[in-house]
Amino acid sequence: MIILLLCVALLCPTVYSSDTTVEWCYHEPTCDFTTWPKNVHDYCSGTKQSPINIVTSKVKANSKLTPFTFTGFDDDSTLLSIGNTGDSVIVTLDGDKMKVEGGDLPSAYTSVQFHLHWGKGSSVKGSEHTVDGKGYPMELHIVNVHSKYNGSAKAAIDAHDPNGLAVLSFFVEGSNGTSKSKGWEILTSFLPNITNSGVTTTDIMNTTTMNSLLEGVNRTKYYRYQGSLTTPRCNEIVTWTVFKDTIKVNHDMVSQRKSIERDSALQHNSTIQRHKHKNGL
Numbered sequence: 001m002i003i004l005l006l007c008v009a010l011l012c013p014t015v016y017s018s019d020t021t022v023e024w025c026y027h028e029p030t031c032d033f034t035t036w037p038k039n040v041h042d043y044c045s046g047t048k049q050s051p052i053n054i055v056t057s058k059v060k061a062n063s064k065l066t067p068f069t070f071t072g073f074d075d076d077s078t079l080l081s082i083g084n085t086g087d088s089v090i091v092t093l094d095g096d097k098m099k100v101e102g103g104d105l106p107s108a109y110t111s112v113q114f115h116l117h118w119g120k121g122s123s124v125k126g127s128e129h130t131v132d133g134k135g136y137p138m139e140l141h142i143v144n145v146h147s148k149y150n151g152s153a154k155a156a157i158d159a160h161d162p163n164g165l166a167v168l169s170f171f172v173e174g175s176n177g178t179s180k181s182k183g184w185e186i187l188t189s190f191l192p193n194i195t196n197s198g199v200t201t202t203d204i205m206n207t208t209t210m211n212s213l214l215e216g217v218n219r220t221k222y223y224r225y226q227g228s229l230t231t232p233r234c235n236e237i238v239t240w241t242v243f244k245d246t247i248k249v250n251h252d253m254v255s256q257r258k259s260i261e262r263d264s265a266l267q268h269n270s271t272i273q274r275h276k277h278k279n280g281l
């Protein structure tokens with residue numbers, strides 16, 4: 001079993017006290033990700049900003065990074081709805097039934113949602129994180145909230161708690177293999193129903209499980225670092241776990257999500273932090 005710790009050269013995080021809500025943007029000439037550190041000073045100009053490029057030659061082993069315990073990941077009643085936020089496909093999870101613990105997390109964490117980041121087509125990277133500069137077509141993030149916040153990510157953000165959120169990140173790539181992932185087949189079958197921003201359906205309930213979507217991934221091999229939300233206000237409250245193994249889905253499925261692709265803001269996320277982290281790790 002190889003468990004890895006990503007050693008990040010971190011400076012002391014800057015602390016700000018302003019609670020001003022800031023609108024953020026992607027596409028306007030005077031307001032896009034390059035201006036976030038200036039426009040959203042709290043906290044996009046911080047020192048623990050995500051995502052990052054993982055430099056494997058600088059990764060250090062850490063025996064504290066034990067296997068996780070996943071609760072409710074095999075239960076098909078825990079995926080409550082699937083929706084199009086305009087920027088992403090988001091699946092809400094039943095936090096009363098799902099949790100993640102172990103893996104050197106300081107607490108049990110309530111699983112509240114997962115969402116996808118993608119690029120254009122299966123050959124163009126859409127992942128936020130990269131490994132030795134390599135990106136992947138998609139990245140799936142499972143968002144988990146420290147148990148003391150009762151499943152409220154907002155409460156964790158408002159508390160400025162560096163342990164407030166734990167995000168599990170999985171790279172997704174297309175495969176030529178004939179075997180199709182049943183879970184992804186089901187998930188992508190809902191995309192034509194949510195082509196418009198703001199549309200949500202609960203039809204996904206009782207159709208598939210979280211484990212089915214993570215099939216084939218060795219969940220004992222992962223990278224760990226302390227980071228932030230990847231969009232403003234970029235709060236530095238996230239314990240990131242980036243799994244080494246990729247989720248492999250049929251090429252067709254990676255392309256299917258085009259059916260809801262607008263000028264997805266998420267496509268830009270993959271370049272944001274390369275800009276912010278010119279020095280890498």
Ligand SMILES: [Zn+2]
Pocket residue numbers: 115117141230
């Ligand atoms: Zn995300």
